[in-house]
Amino acid sequence: MTATPYVVLSAIIFTIGCVGVLTRRNAIVVFMCVELMLNASNLALVAFARQHGNLDGQIAAFFVMVVAAAEVVVGLAIIMTIFRTRRSASVDDASLLKY
């Protein structure tokens, strides 16, 4: 079995996520794009695991999912708090922490 299509798909999804993080202002969308990138890497891990015939990549994919879940909890909580105080979910509005 060849992993090429899966890796290409993974690259496409990762790129979409990347561009989304860089271009979108809404924190929720940025967040979703981060998830896209994580899932793209998961896909690549699983595809290569399948190709090499061992479980290392699949176990790594599970770790990524656990970390992603934990990150979603913290991230959404932060976004909620910011929205409550600023009435805005735009990442560009929260730019006070600077030089």
Next chain:
Amino acid sequence: MYSQITAWHDAAVNIPVVDPSPTSGVLSLAWLVIALPLAGAVILLLGGRYADKWGHLLGTALPIGSFVVSLLMFVSLLGRDANDRQVTQHLWQWFDVGRLHVGFDLLYDPLSALFLLLITGVGSLIHVYSIGYMEHDPRRRRFFGYLNLFVAAMLLLVLSENYLGLFLGWEGVGLASYLLIGFWQHKPSAAAAAKKAFVINRVGDIGMSLAIALMFVTFGTTSFTGVSHLAAGASDNTLNALGLLLLLAACGKSAQVPLQSWLLDAMEGPTPVSALIHAATMVTAGVYLIVRSNFIFELAPKAQTVVVIVAVVTLLWGAIIGCAKDDIKKALAGSTMSQIGYMMLGAGLGVGGYAFAIFHLLTHGFFKANMFLGAGSVMHGMNDEVDMRRYGAVRHAMPITFLTFAMGYLAIIGFPGFSGFWSKDKIIEVALADNWVVGLFALLGAGITGFYMTRLMLMTFFTEKRWKEDVHPHESPAVMTVPLIVLAALSVLGGVMLAGNWIQDFLAPVTGVAPHENPPLPAIVVTLLAVLVVAVGVATAWFLVGKREVSVTAPQDVSFATTAARNDLYGDAINDALVVRPGKSLIRTLLSIDRYGVDGVTTGGPIALGALAGQLRRVQNGFVRSYALSLLGGVLLVVLALLVVNVG
């Protein structure tokens, strides 16, 4: 230790060496002479206000105690054989470093003996006088503490057996004079005068410390015993250098040209301090140094010549300044400078003059202390007025002060029979025998002395009243007049020391015996000449000051000479032009080199880094997305690098 060298040394030139025996009997008390006033200084200065009530009494009693001990020692010394009058006392080993072994040793010989009597005797009288003079000063205890310190330092200076101990006393005298000249430190002029005296004395100290270093290098010792034995073995250049360095030191302490300018400003101190500085301590130290170092100067004729030149310049310089000053203390200060010039002249003339330099130093100590304290008494009665143009006819109000001052006056101008007559006459005589030009200058100086002292006397005690309003002069209390009377008696009778050549014989173990020469002029002719010159000076003063009306303000349309003398012969201007201004511009140059050169190099890097950081700071703009972009950029770079490494 030095006997071998002595053998051929004695054969070469006849210079007495210091060869003391250990102390015994009363002479073992030498340390006590220093310890008493030193203890006084410690107690008074550390005692705080607990000592306020009795501080001045203790501070006076201790120098008197020193005087008693000095007197006992002097009597004991007289009882000894003339060849056995040098004793030394080893107190403790001061330090041993490498081949330097310096003991804290005292040397008591005829020279120290006379100085001890002068310092403690006149010093004690000044202490007694100060009880009255400083009565209303809230810091009187401190004043007495400083006075005691001054006396103790001066005693150490004349009692030490080596140049290093002498230097310790020398510096102590410098410190005490600084503290006392600036005693009324609330006056900016007093603070400045104290600083000036201190700084100019430091210049002289450079000479002293270099001389000591040169002695260590050349002789490996600084003890008088060692140096006097080894001096003949040193090269001429070394000896001349030593002589000149010691002369520089003496110039600083004794206010000789070119380091003379501090002395006139030093009048800012309380009057007893001026008396102490001018009569018993401080300015006599330079003369002591030269006479004490006779074993060097006798072998350094060039240095001796320079001493004579400095002395002649100073004795005229001081006398000319004295002629134009209206401030009674400054006129007296000019006179001190001039009289110290006479002493230096005596000391510079070699074996024939040493004894007379010391003789004049002693008589000057009496009459100058007398006149300074007298001037203080007049000021005390005149609401601290120092301008002689505001005096006049004080003799009726203050008869005791007037009479005692008159004794000092007659002594200083050299009125026949008074102490100054004998001592100054002898120096002029020796000077004329040595070199007639020097002798004539010394004679001229005597004439000018007659002029300015008569002027001072007339303006203060005679002529008509020119007092300010609500000035009511009154005679000073007995505590002040008794010292004046004692000093006046000494001023009159000081000449007895010369009777039967006593002082020359007494000092002979230190200064050597002058070879008997036939003077070019008989002594009686010199004496008559001197008296004649002085009479001319006195008469001039009588016609210029006594016969005319003295204006209450100094006239401005005066000759250039008078203006110059009023400005201390531009001593300060010369110092400014030669030292202060070049020094300042040097410092300014160094400062700008430091600021723009050294600082530029050391702070330039950090400044550039700071500017760069200021620009880089802007990258932290607070936008999460731009951070994400830089993150991405970083990742791409890493990936690219990996590709280059792995594929390329």
